[in-house]
Amino acid sequence: MNYEPKKNPRLLAADYLLPISAEPISGGAIAVGEKKIIAVGTIKELGEKFPAVAIEHFGEAVIMPGLINCHSHLEITAMRGFLDDVEADFYSWLMKLTKTRGERLTEEDIKTAALAGALEGVRAGVTCFGDIGRFGKAGFEALKINGLRGVLFQETDFSPDDQTADEEFSKLQDKFLELKDSETELVRVGLSPHAPYTVSRRLFEKITDYSIAENIKISVHAAESNEEKDFFQTGAGFFAGVYKKLNLEWCAPQTSPVRYLSDIGVLQAKPLLAHCVKVSDADIRLIADSNSRIAHCPKSNAKFGHGGAPLEKFLSAKIRVGFGSDSVASNNTCDVFEEARFAALFARNRADKSRFLHAREIIEAATLGGAGALGLEREIGTLEAGKQADLIVVSLDNLAQMPVHDVYSTLLFASNARDVQMTMVAGEEIYRYGAAKKIDEAELKTRIKTIAVKMSIG
Numbered sequence: 001m002n003y004e005p006k007k008n009p010r011l012l013a014a015d016y017l018l019p020i021s022a023e024p025i026s027g028g029a030i031a032v033g034e035k036k037i038i039a040v041g042t043i044k045e046l047g048e049k050f051p052a053v054a055i056e057h058f059g060e061a062v063i064m065p066g067l068i069n070c071h072s073h074l075e076i077t078a079m080r081g082f083l084d085d086v087e088a089d090f091y092s093w094l095m096k097l098t099k100t101r102g103e104r105l106t107e108e109d110i111k112t113a114a115l116a117g118a119l120e121g122v123r124a125g126v127t128c129f130g131d132i133g134r135f136g137k138a139g140f141e142a143l144k145i146n147g148l149r150g151v152l153f154q155e156t157d158f159s160p161d162d163q164t165a166d167e168e169f170s171k172l173q174d175k176f177l178e179l180k181d182s183e184t185e186l187v188r189v190g191l192s193p194h195a196p197y198t199v200s201r202r203l204f205e206k207i208t209d210y211s212i213a214e215n216i217k218i219s220v221h222a223a224e225s226n227e228e229k230d231f232f233q234t235g236a237g238f239f240a241g242v243y244k245k246l247n248l249e250w251c252a253p254q255t256s257p258v259r260y261l262s263d264i265g266v267l268q269a270k271p272l273l274a275h276c277v278k279v280s281d282a283d284i285r286l287i288a289d290s291n292s293r294i295a296h297c298p299k300s301n302a303k304f305g306h307g308g309a310p311l312e313k314f315l316s317a318k319i320r321v322g323f324g325s326d327s328v329a330s331n332n333t334c335d336v337f338e339e340a341r342f343a344a345l346f347a348r349n350r351a352d353k354s355r356f357l358h359a360r361e362i363i364e365a366a367t368l369g370g371a372g373a374l375g376l377e378r379e380i381g382t383l384e385a386g387k388q389a390d391l392i393v394v395s396l397d398n399l400a401q402m403p404v405h406d407v408y409s410t411l412l413f414a415s416n417a418r419d420v421q422m423t424m425v426a427g428e429e430i431y432r433y434g435a436a437k438k439i440d441e442a443e444l445k446t447r448i449k450t451i452a453v454k455m456s457i458g
């Protein structure tokens with residue numbers, strides 16, 4: 001491995017260390033260099049290897065890879081709870097969101113919201129986001145300022161008309177290239193053609209060709225609801241009404257959304273598909289065979305009443321699956337432990353489940369799975385020498401977590417964001433014991449509350 005260890009690495013230890021790539025280590029320790037992990041082992045082993053270095057012991061806690069939130073919309077964090085009154089009707093939900101974002105919020109407000117959303121993740125042990133941004137710059141800057149890792153997927157506008165595809169593509173490309181210019185080692189940019197029902201076939205094809213030629217990561221919302229499925233299968237239903245209202249033509253391909261994405265070539269770009277709730281076994285095979293990935297967002301799906309994706313089938317098909325909070329407007333929290341717990345409980349409780357999911361594979365999905373979903377599994381997702389030092393310390397000393405019989409089980413079924421004590425990205429601590437290191441949280445709270453007042457009174 002090509003890392004350059006500092007003369008004096010930091011040694012962190014805790015009652016448990018979860019490498020994910022190997023069995024849990026009781027009394028585990030990790031040596032962290034400038035950015036990367038130098039060694040992982042027992043406290044005794046690392047103490048002997050680095051005799052001159054003091055060990056910092058977190059006690060009753062777990063050191064584990066950072067959590068990965070591979071589908072978020074940080075820029076609409078100020079909408080938390082704001083749309084709950086219209087969420088029974090997805091069209092009204094979307095209209096209220098678009099109108100408020102376009103008419104009542106300034107660019108500065110959206111930036112503030114994204115900063116707050118990213119900080120919520122930091123406090124919850126998220127070290128890496130796959131964030132979708134209509135106003136891409138807001139999420140992009142929020143990740144950078146918080147010291148996080150991530151991929152910002154610059155999203156398309158509503159663009160269902162083939163006629164305007166060239167113009168839409170060049171608009172998107174301009175935004176992408178502007179962000180690309182200020183990419184860092186930690187924060188990269190990708191593209192998000194929003195969804196099969198808002199992006200024309202021609203625009204999809206152009207984005208796909210571009211992303212394959214330039215090696216750009218892409219993410220697409222896909223197979224989220226029955227309404228979307230019906231629109232593709234029969235051309236009828238909710239979206240047919242929307243198209244009619246807007247005077248748009250639609251010729252249903254009479255196939256599933258995933259099959260449609262495969263047919264028009266999008267799966268060749270190995271996209272990260274968000275949701276995949278309405279998928280058949282044949283769709284799952286298309287996703288697996290094309291090496292596409294999935295962002296599983298069980299809480300958002302449930303909050304809308306869309307149903308639940310067959311997580312255990314994705315994992316059995318060896319698809320790279322991570323968890324996504326989606327926006328806090330449809331969740332309403334960014335807590336990957338809670339998301340993982342909900343995923344496990346929902347998967348076990350589905351009447352048509354194909355098998356029983358175990359705690360260990362769910363915690364793997366929350367870490368290594370998310371890394372794979374974002375195409376970053378060589379850099380992050382496990383605690384191994386040579387990988388980036390993206391890690392968290394999760395306390396186990398809350399009465400509600402005791403006793404610990406199996407550490408995976410305690411993390412999944414009895415822990416949450418509030419148990420996270422420390423968050424580190426690329427060797428740099430960005431949060432510890434309630435305090436963000438990079439951001440003035442008190443000031444941010446005041447700004448978010450001010451934005452909320454403005455949203456409500458218009």
Ligand SMILES: [Zn+2]
Binds near residue numbers: 072073221326327
């Ligand atoms: Zn989404």
